Amino acid sequence: MPIIEMHLLEGRSVEKKRKAVAAITAALVESLEVKADTVRILITEHPVEHFAVAGVTVGQRNEVTCP
Template sequence: MPTFHVYLFEGRSIEEKRAFVDAVTRTTCESLGVEPNSVNIVIDEVKRENWGTAGKLWCDA
């Protein structure tokens, strides 16, 4: 049962998230030989003010 936990900056449309979930599911099924109903994807949207890289918040970049 492959499970993916993906962190993204907030702001993507529902259509973009649907396309992403579909693509990851199809690729996982092809590469691992599993059924689509066994693939789980959790999208966790994060505000840029709550994510930092190299000592800086993304909202300040």
């Protein structure tokens, strides 16, 4: 039973997450030769202030790049 854990920054639509889940499931069915009903996918969303690179949160970076 494949278990996939995805960490995403919050803000993506339900439609995009559903599309990603379907694509990942299809890829695992093909590549690992498993049944779709055995694939488990966990999505954890993180606020932009809870993820940082080089001491700067994504929220801070967005403030600078999106006036």
